[in-house]
Amino acid sequence: MTKTALQFRHNGRDVALFVDGGVNLLVALRELIGDMTPKFGCGQGGCGACSVLIDGELHLSCLTLAETVNGRAVETLDGLKDGPNLHPLQRAFMEQFAAQCGYCTPGMLMAAKALLDRNPSPSRAEVIEAISGNICRCTGYEPIINAVLAAASGGRARA
Amino acid sequence: MLELRKDIFADERDDNLKEIGRGTQRQDMLGHVTGTSTYFDDHKLQGMLHLKVLRSPHAHARLRRIDTMEAERSPGVRRIIRGADVPRNLNTLLSLINFGKDDEPSLAVDKVRYKGEPIVAIVADSPREAYEAMAKVRVDYEPLPAVFDVEEALKPGAPVVNETYPKNTFVYHDVYDHQKLRFGDVERGFAEADHVLEQRYQMSPIEHAPTETNGSIAAPDTNGRYVVYTSTQALFFSLDTCAKILDVPSNTFHFIGGTVGGGFGGKVDTLTEPLAILGAMLTGRPVRYQLGREEEMQFGSPRGAERIYIKDGVMRDGRIVARKIRAYFDSGAYTRLSSYAVVKCVAHLPGPYTIPNVHGDVYCVFTNRTPATAMRGFGVTAMDFALECQMDKLAHLVGIDPMEFRILNAYRDGDMKAHRREAKNTALIECVQVAAEKAKWPLREEVKRMSSRKDGGGSRAAISPTPIEPAPQRAAVSQQRTIYDRAPAATIQPAPPTPTPPPPRPPAPSPSHGATRFSSVFGTRRR
Numbered sequence A: 001m002t003k004t005a006l007q008f009r010h011n012g013r014d015v016a017l018f019v020d021g022g023v024n025l026l027v028a029l030r031e032l033i034g035d036m037t038p039k040f041g042c043g044q045g046g047c048g049a050c051s052v053l054i055d056g057e058l059h060l061s062c063l064t065l066a067e068t069v070n071g072r073a074v075e076t077l078d079g080l081k082d083g084p085n086l087h088p089l090q091r092a093f094m095e096q097f098a099a100q101c102g103y104c105t106p107g108m109l110m111a112a113k114a115l116l117d118r119n120p121s122p123s124r125a126e127v128i129e130a131i132s133g134n135i136c137r138c139t140g141y142e143p144i145i146n147a148v149l150a151a152a153s154g155g156r157a158r159a
Numbered sequence B: 001m002l003e004l005r006k007d008i009f010a011d012e013r014d015d016n017l018k019e020i021g022r023g024t025q026r027q028d029m030l031g032h033v034t035g036t037s038t039y040f041d042d043h044k045l046q047g048m049l050h051l052k053v054l055r056s057p058h059a060h061a062r063l064r065r066i067d068t069m070e071a072e073r074s075p076g077v078r079r080i081i082r083g084a085d086v087p088r089n090l091n092t093l094l095s096l097i098n099f100g101k102d103d104e105p106s107l108a109v110d111k112v113r114y115k116g117e118p119i120v121a122i123v124a125d126s127p128r129e130a131y132e133a134m135a136k137v138r139v140d141y142e143p144l145p146a147v148f149d150v151e152e153a154l155k156p157g158a159p160v161v162n163e164t165y166p167k168n169t170f171v172y173h174d175v176y177d178h179q180k181l182r183f184g185d186v187e188r189g190f191a192e193a194d195h196v197l198e199q200r201y202q203m204s205p206i207e208h209a210p211t212e213t214n215g216s217i218a219a220p221d222t223n224g225r226y227v228v229y230t231s232t233q234a235l236f237f238s239l240d241t242c243a244k245i246l247d248v249p250s251n252t253f254h255f256i257g258g259t260v261g262g263g264f265g266g267k268v269d270t271l272t273e274p275l276a277i278l279g280a281m282l283t284g285r286p287v288r289y290q291l292g293r294e295e296e297m298q299f300g301s302p303r304g305a306e307r308i309y310i311k312d313g314v315m316r317d318g319r320i321v322a323r324k325i326r327a328y329f330d331s332g333a334y335t336r337l338s339s340y341a342v343v344k345c346v347a348h349l350p351g352p353y354t355i356p357n358v359h360g361d362v363y364c365v366f367t368n369r370t371p372a373t374a375m376r377g378f379g380v381t382a383m384d385f386a387l388e389c390q391m392d393k394l395a396h397l398v399g400i401d402p403m404e405f406r407i408l409n410a411y412r413d414g415d416m417k418a419h420r421r422e423a424k425n426t427a428l429i430e431c432v433q434v435a436a437e438k439a440k441w442p443l444r445e446e447v448k449r450m451s452s453r454k455d456g457g458g459s460r461a462a463i464s465p466t467p468i469e470p471a472p473q474r475a476a477v478s479q480q481r482t483i484y485d486r487a488p489a490a491t492i493q494p495a496p497p498t499p500t501p502p503p504p505r506p507p508a509p510s511p512s513h514g515a516t517r518f519s520s521v522f523g524t525r526r527r
Helices: A025-033 A088-095 A105-118 A124-130 A141-152 B029-034 B093-097 B127-134 B186-192 B235-246 B273-283 B293-298 B338-348 B381-398 B402-409 B428-438 B519-525
Strands: A003-010 A013-020 A051-054 A057-060 A073-075 B049-055 B061-067 B077-081 B118-124 B138-143 B179-183 B195-203 B215-220 B226-230 B253-256 B287-290 B306-314 B320-332 B358-366
Touching: A003 A025, A013 A025, A051 A105, A057 A105, A088 A105, A088 A141, A088 B029, A105 A124, A105 A141, A105 B029, A124 A141, B049 B127, B049 B273, B049 B293, B061 B118, B077 B127, B077 B273, B093 B235, B118 B127, B118 B273, B179 B338, B186 B306, B186 B320, B195 B381, B215 B273, B226 B235, B226 B273, B235 B253, B235 B273, B273 B287, B306 B381, B320 B338, B320 B381, B338 B358, B338 B381, B381 B402, B402 B428
Parallel strands: A003 A073, B049 B287, B226 B253, B320 B358
Antiparallel strands: A003 A013, A051 A057, A051 A073, B049 B118, B061 B138, B077 B118, B179 B358, B195 B306, B215 B226, B215 B287, B306 B320
16 A cells, blocks of 8 residues: 655654555554544544644544645644643643543643633633533533633633 | 531531542543543554454344355455354353353354344454455345334244343243332232322433443463453453453453543443454454444443333322332343343332332343443433332322422331331431422421431331232243353353252341342342
8 A cells, every 4th residue: 555755743843654545643643653642532523532733723633634734733632731841721620620531631622722722711602612522421511611711711710 | 519418417427527528639630631541542562453343234133154255365354253263152241140141142153133243353454454354244144023122022923032031031030031029019009099190101222422432452461361451341340251251261361441431331341352352362463442433332332221111009198109110121132231230220119218019020121222231320210210200290190299299208217118128327308308408499397307217117117918929930940150160161051951950949148248238139049
C-alpha cells in the first residue's frame, strides 16, 4: 500500500511520518506518534472523545484524514500543561470534580480550551454550547460546566 | 450540596463522621486531567495483531456451512478462529458460583440466536485487513422463526431460542420455570379489599453506551503466561471466566485493568477477553480486540427489558392488603446475569412496604434479542418504577395524598418482610418526610410525627397463613457444577439425563454470618 509522507507540529514539536491512505488523525496520533490522550469512542464523530485542536480550531480527529494536517499545528491534551504546571482548565477540572471515568476528559478539555482561547469569559450558555459535541456518559456535565467557568474566571467558581 | 441530617437517628451512631461532608480528591484525578490514566487501549505493543469478529445478521438461524477458505488466503490474515478452536465453547457467567447451566458459545457453531452473535474471529495485521478478510467468509444461513416478546416466547409452539433451556425460561431450583415468592394469601386479601387495581408496566432494553467501548489486548508473557489489558469492570470474574473457557489454570493470566472508560454494568460480561487471549495463544503475538460503536450497541449487552403485571388490593383507609406480581425479564438469547436479576427482584418484592399478603412470580425468559446483563440496580430498577407508579395510582384511587400513602404503608422496624426477614434500620418514613419538606409538600401533623421506629412489629410481624402449593415433579438434576480442578474434557459434556433420586436436602443453615448472606440466590446449590 502506498504511504504518504506527512509533517506537522504536534504540541509544538515537529513530527514526520508516513501514513497509509485513509488513515485518520486519531490513529496517526495514537498508533504512529504514541500520543494516547485523544480517545476512540465511536469513530463516527458522535462522541467528541477524540477532539483535538488544528491551528487552534476544534476538530474530531477520527473524522480528519491524517494527510490533511500536513504543515499545520495539532494540539492534544498531552500538550496542555506547561512542564510540570497544570493548565488552569486542568486545575479547575480537578477542583470541581469534573471527571469520573476520565474517558471524555481529554476531549472535554480540548473543547474547553478552544472556547477559552477565543472567548476568555464565556457565559454558562456559551460553555454548554462549546461542549455540546462531547458526550460524558457518567453524566457529570454540571461539574464540567462549573470547571470551565471557574477556569475562565481565574479559579473562582461561578454558580 | 450535600446536607447531613444528623438530627435523624442521632442516637444510633457516634457523631464521629470525619470524611462524610467534606471534599476529598480522587486518587485518579491527576491522571484523568492530564490524559495519562491508562485505559486498556492505551497500550501499544510490538507486533500487535487485530481481531475482528464476523457477526450474525440474523436474529435466529441455523448455520449450515461456514467457509473460510478464501478469507484464510486474504492478505495480512494470521489466523481465523472458529468455534471448534475454543477449548470449552460453552459457558454461562454465573457457573463460577454454580448457578445456571452453560448455555452460550464464544463462537456460534450450529445456530445463531441473536443479531450480532459472534461466528468467526479473524486475526490480522491491521483492522482493515481483518475487515477485508471478513468480507470473504461465506456463511450459509437457514433463517429460523424468531421470537422477540417475552410472553410470546412462553406460548406453546414458540421457537426454541436456546436448546439448553427448551422451555425458553431459566430453571430455578432444578424445578421451577420462574422464581416464586409466597407470603400470606393474596386471593383472600383481594376478597377483603375495598378496591383492586391491576396494571401492566414495561421497560425497554437500555444500552449503557460507555464512551470507551468494550475491549482487551492479550499478549504472550514470559513463562507461558499471558498479560491481558482489559476494560472489564470485574477483573477476577473475567479472569476466571477466561480460565474456564480456555481450559487453563487461572494463574496462566495476568489481568491488568481497573481504569475503565465507563461501565455502568456493561463491562462485566467478559465479551472480548477469551477471544483476544485465544488469538494470542494461536498466533504467539499480542492481539487487540476492541468493539466498534455499532458492535457495542448491537452485541454489547443492554439492561434487559421487563414486563410487569401488578394487582393490588387496598382498603379505603389506605392500607394495602394484597399485592400480586407477575413479571417477565427478557434475558435475550443467553442467561448472562438475568437469572440473578430475577432472584434479586423477587427478594425486593413487594417494595419497601409492609403488606400482609404478597405473591410473586418472576420469569427469566429467553428471546432472540441481544443477551441482557447488569446495569445499575438491575432487577430492582424497573420493578421500582412499576411499584411507585402503582403507589401513585392507589393513592389516587383511595383519595389519600401520595406521600402520606407511602408513609402509611412503609416498613417499620420490627415488621415482617415478605421474604421472612424482620425489617431493621428502616428509614423510608423519614426519607419521605424529608423529601416532602424539601419539596414544600404539605403533610398532616399526624403524618409528620410518624416514625420508622414506632408502631412496627406486633401484628405487623406476623406471617399470615400461606397456602401450600403442590410442588412440581423434580426433574433429574440438570445443573452442572463447575469444578476448578482441571477435569479431562470428557467430563465437561453434560451427562445424558438419567433418572436419579432427588438430591439430598441441603444441610441445615449454618449460623448467620457474612458467608451465608446470599443463600437465597443459590437456593439448594449453596455449598
